[in-house]
Amino acid sequence: MPYCNSHTCYISKISGYKQFLLPFIILLINMRLYKIVCVFLLLTSAAWAQTAPRAGIADIKQAFKKLNVLGSVLYVAAHPDDENTRLLAYLAQEKHYRTGYLSLTRGDGGQNLIGNEQSELLGLIRTQELLAARRMDGAEQFFSRANDFGFSKGPDETLKIWDREEVLGDVVWVIRRFKPDVIICRFPTTGEGGHGHHTSSAILAQEAFTAAADPKRFPEQLAYVQPWQAKRLLWNTFNFGAANTTAADQFKIDVGVYNSLLGKGYGEIAAESRSNHKSQGFGSARQRGEAIEYFKTILGDAPHTDLMDGITTTWKRVSGVEGIDANIQIINKEFDENAPEKSVPALVKVLARVEKISGSYWREQKTKELKNLIAACAGLWFEAYSTEASYALGDSISIRSQIINRYSNRVKINSISIAGTTQTLATVVPANQLQTFDSKTIAGKLTQPYWLEMPRSLGSYHIASQQLVGNPENPDLPKVEVEFIVEGKPIRLERRIVYKYVDPVRGEVYRPIEIAPPVTANIDNPVYIFKDNQPQNILVKIKSFTQAAGSIALRAPAGWKISPEKINFTGKKKGDEWTESFAITPAETQPKTDVLQVVTTCNGKDYSMALQRISYEHIPVITLFPPAQAKLVKLDLQTPGKNIGYIAGAGDMVPDALRQVGYKVTLLHEEDMMKGDLSSYDAIVTGVRAYNINDRLIVEQPRLMEYVKNGGNLVIQYNNNAGLVLNNIGPYPFKVVNQRVTDENAKVTILEPKSALLNYPNKITGNDFDGWVQERGLYFVSGADAQYQAVLQMNDPGETPNAGSLITTNYGKGRFTYTSLSFFRQLPAGVPGAFRLFVNLLSKPNIN
Template identity: 40%
Template sequence: MKFNDKVFLNRLSLLVICWLLAFNGFNLNAQSSASIYKQIKKLNFLGTVLYLAAHPDDENTRVISYFSNHIQARTAYLSITRGDGGQNLIGSELREGLGLIRTQELLAARKVDGGEQYFTMANDFGYSKNPEETFNIWDKEKVLEQTLARINELKPDIIINRFNMESAGRTHGHHTASAIISNMAFKECYENPSSENWKPERLFFNTSWYFYRNRDNFAKIDKSGLVAIDMGVYDPLTGKSNSEIAALSRSQHKSQGFGSSAALGSQIEYLKLVQGKPISGNDPFEGINTRWTRVKGGAPIEKIINQVIDEFDLKAPHKSVSKLLEAKELIDSIEDQHWRMIKLNEIRDIILNCLGVVVQANAPIPYGVKDESLTLNFVANNPSKTKVVLDKITLKEQTYQVNQEMKTNVVLNKKINTTIKEPISSPYWLTQLGQKGMYDTYRERIVGLANTPPPYKLEISFLIEGKKLTIERPVNYRKNDPVKGEVVTPFHVLPSATASLNTPVQLFSTSQTKKVVVQVKNLGKSFEGKLRLKLPDSWSITPIHQVVSIYGKGNEQDFIFNVTAPQTGEVALLKPELTNDNEVIEASIQEISYDHIPKQYLIQPAFTRAVALDLKTEVKKVAYINGAGDNVAESISAVGVVVEKYDANSITLEKLGFYDAVIVGIRAFNVDQTLSYKNKVLWDYVKQGGNLLIQYNTSRGLKTRNVSPLNLSISRDRVTDENAKVKFLDNKHPLLNYPNRINLNDFEGWVQERGLYFPNEWNEHYTPLLEMNDPGEEPKQGALLVANYGKGRVVYSGLSFFRQLPAGVPGAYRLFFNLIAKK
């Protein structure tokens, strides 16, 4: 594998470095003297660490924080995927929406531990049992190419894998695949000595007890060949141990339930050398020059920075500015473009932080649309007595010459007018329809970045003590929340309007006519045009189109179409389309808002699945006990069943008696402590003749072991191949015949997986109905269990209905309604 355009790659690397360090490195607000002092120490370290794993939350935050904060190395985490295939503990978003949440959680974690964040375009398609399966779905060569691109861009001295290549079959296939990719990339760097690929010095594996099943086994192994580092060190400048910082970082993975408490005392982490230069001690940078002398012309810079460190006055950091400006001019003159860009961005922010200078570029609205006028408010304040002149402000091709001295602690405001011409700033990896294993984008130049770069940023030039200093700041939207205080979110460019359907799937009986609601949202000042629905000719739609006229930014209006399904079963894509004199819009919008991450606007191609199927529902009204978050209730209500949701603490036997069935949401016994005693209400409901369906729970973190009125043991068994063969163990059982006759065709078209966390032991009164397995594995019978209990019936299912129903899989609907049919 070779890059054809090395010049382009080098230029791209510099562009990415400039953008990332400007917006993802230092805090953009004024900082404490202790924080500034740590930044200056980091300025004097020229070494880079790349940590590599498969998913968000795979990373060892203790290792990242240690290298970033204690060693002061530039430290980055490359996550091969964005975690789209996981579960969501805090909401109902799955797939692309969940991947976006987990991306932002990684960025929140890096803000805590000081690392940087990167990705490839690999799609987390769900649990994989081995790397062979993973590479059959990922584009292995493309993932390798993108990993090598990150190595060439970051130029790490050492790479650390979270996983090893020997764990195949004992851990997630993505985990092992990430280690294989990393090893291949490291080898690729050295295969052709004349190539321009960057050559890291060492590749390590971050081993731990996890890979030996338990701590006792790990304690017995010979560790003489491992690098052992105490990463529980305490930092008096922050008042926190490295373990505390790491725990705060890991606790940002809220959607995965990874809130962490800090471990006190010494915490040894082990690194095993996999490839590269031998090492004799416990310093991963052994024999690697991490001083300024590694670059030509660096020695004088180091001398000045050492002097700044020695003379730094915590009470008067502005006294260091003169020397820092001197060092900046020397950094600006070195030939090494890589370190010049990195250190220039660092020292510019350090200088402003020493002065306490705050710079903001604020938009009056959270988002804008193409051709909309926008007036930005530039705000700057210099609380120091050092002479600072605001020289000029540049936005795109517009330059505003200011040449105004900033008076001490007097806020300077400037209005900057522009017209929006930038493309939509939605996540770049989701702007096109990808494949199961890989996302796709037309914005190849920014592949690897965590976010789409901000659509607008200001370039601000100062004269400080007569010396020029230029920085960039992104445009943000600020508002005051009466509870949260100031909330800052990135400014976005969105389509002028969007058309979204109110359900993830539109279900029809054959020949049925039903109303389909399309919600049109105006994102500019107004939108006037036409709306139509696109479906195959076998479907009929009235009216053919509707006139849209919406005024007021953010206002919405619902439009109703009558859609008639064909006479035979069919699955089709239903696409809303907006048109006006200037454009055709086929985009939907999803707003994702949580307190621990910035608000996200997910713009995707607008479509839903229209499914015509022969479905008998039998039940009319069901209760849904909320779990960790899913769209099952919404999916079954789409076929006309009344679904009423409950939190477990509000259920009573009297209330449940009014329903044809009770459904327990996914992972409810993992997330709801009240079910440790409220489960008795559910068991009594069944005993008195009720019909109870319990959906999957994970084996880890159960609030109670009593997840069923009859004993069963939840395992980690799963079937990840969505096309795995299914065998009926009793094809005459009522649940496979009433009200819908289930056959093997009903298991076609499933997505991501068959199911997960199957029980592997159960009470003798349970009857297993299905048998299935992944290729090369023993058959598993725990996917669907049914038992009579008292006068009623209980069903425990590990089948992934929470994925199949929102995806509109016909057979999953037919089976699901059999499971909740009246006994």
């Protein structure tokens, strides 16, 4: 699949302070679930099962080929899963170019088919999915600061929200650092990509092609990098769906060739790479045989016979290393697969020559490749482990470095360095004997993802340092550097420090270490709804990462009363967890929304951070420290019904939100549907995309219709028009279509002011559509039978009014309602009007 399809990226924007608060509101909703799941789900992905590079014979032979190639290609698109993994694998592993993928966003606005994470949390997952994909296809990964704020209908909107100049500067920065000979963009500037982000990625790539070479553009970058002019910018045209942008006269490459060393063709490698995009549901079948990629020249010289026409991609592009390519070819030819160590002396001599290259770029790239190749041939392996998974800021980290040398007794360890502190050893490493060295360092910086250290704007993350830009992860994560002496030559290798232990079922398990605040505080719920002036209990779960003493206090806006004012604690040890309870009484004011903050004073310093871990089998454990806060909503809300049956959808957090306003919500399973007494429920609700993911609804649908006919109240939330398991969702015909309103502030017109949906038990007015987040709705309906009543009308600017967001009908003694409004976003975010309207959908007046 060459680019994001309609159901992947069409999520709209979010405004105000909510764009930073919402993801943490969402994550805290499921904290009770995650504190069970995330503690015990550990990293099992084979792709991240070690920190040392692979060192098999195939890897060594591939590395030999890469040594004599000095060319680079940068691929540019908008989102994770936009990249052409088959082309990336071909360029990296067949042509052996240094190959990179610049995804302007981290995919924060996409959909999540494996869990409930949204926004920044989904971006964290998709970042790791991209890194897992790159480990498969051999390319490198980069990002800009742009935020995937959701579906955009054109580049003008996108580039305004992103801040065109700022994101352009990031693209220029990546080009200047990566120095690509060729730049390839996935999408055109003319809109065939079907998404404003897609088109914008092409526009920015085109502007950056020229700007990167101009010293007058972004001159502040020149303190670290130099201007760079790529040879050409190409568009990788595509034939997907209704858009065929390929042509017979375009430059083309067959990337479906077979790599006998790897035992795979690039269609097979691409499928393995792309299948890492699990949160987007992009599991892919392996493809074999010819696969033609087409290219159109946008800027620079057009290629005629080869992608690198006119570009020197051999050692001739650097001076002072005449004959080095021949030396490498001889070493490769004489390589003994049964005794790789025989190549070490000759490779060390080549390394000595490469280190004398005057230009820093290829010297840096090739010395790194040579050092890893020498280590692989020598059977020289090392990794570094912490003794615990978690540490508090400022605490001492105990590190165990394990090293084995399978080469000869002539290998020495000169020194081990951690965080600028060097331990000199000058000791011989006995052949084939595992050596262990213990050391310590200080946990000097939180392992918070660098792009989440500050609240972001709607369009982009705020990044503290220019040199952080482009990095997929924090570049300063704790690591160990070991200097070996091999054949008399110093060779420095580095490894990330990880936590490793042995699981009795899975064997060795690796996970990143986390450096946390001394204490974290998680509020039990992300949103507290107050329907009156009665107090509510607020539970705060505290976790200590070190020996701690201090106090916990809640801070709320003026007028809110909190009891007690603070709670002291003392004598807490590392790993202790406990819960404190506060009572909070709302202010004597009109309905409004406020923010509650937890402040934990520990060892004389204030902290206001929560703890969140995200864990899936295909990516490393992710830890972050979001603000320790919740939303307080004082709301004029009547809730006559109490008993709700709920059929779960995908990534759905509506049930917890309904429980917040006093409903008893029962999750219904097939046995409940087929054998239970459905008449006991005041309403039954289907979660978002339930008719896309639950094929048992085909069997259960007649029971739902019977429930309605006998007087029940059925509410169906939005479904994707692609892949419905059942065409006739309602009692009368209607179609789900790919239409949406992405402007969360779009005007809403009430078409049926007397409808019970707008009057019972809460009177709905235009004010109830204020403060919505990210979008109004998605996958509206059209062609609805005359039996349905369309209640609302809305549209994005410049578009035709659309009445497909909310339809309802009486059926028998009951009521059927279908809504495309994005309640699944609004309720977790505590949007008052969305609560009032959704409660109305659940509340059928007794008029029979």
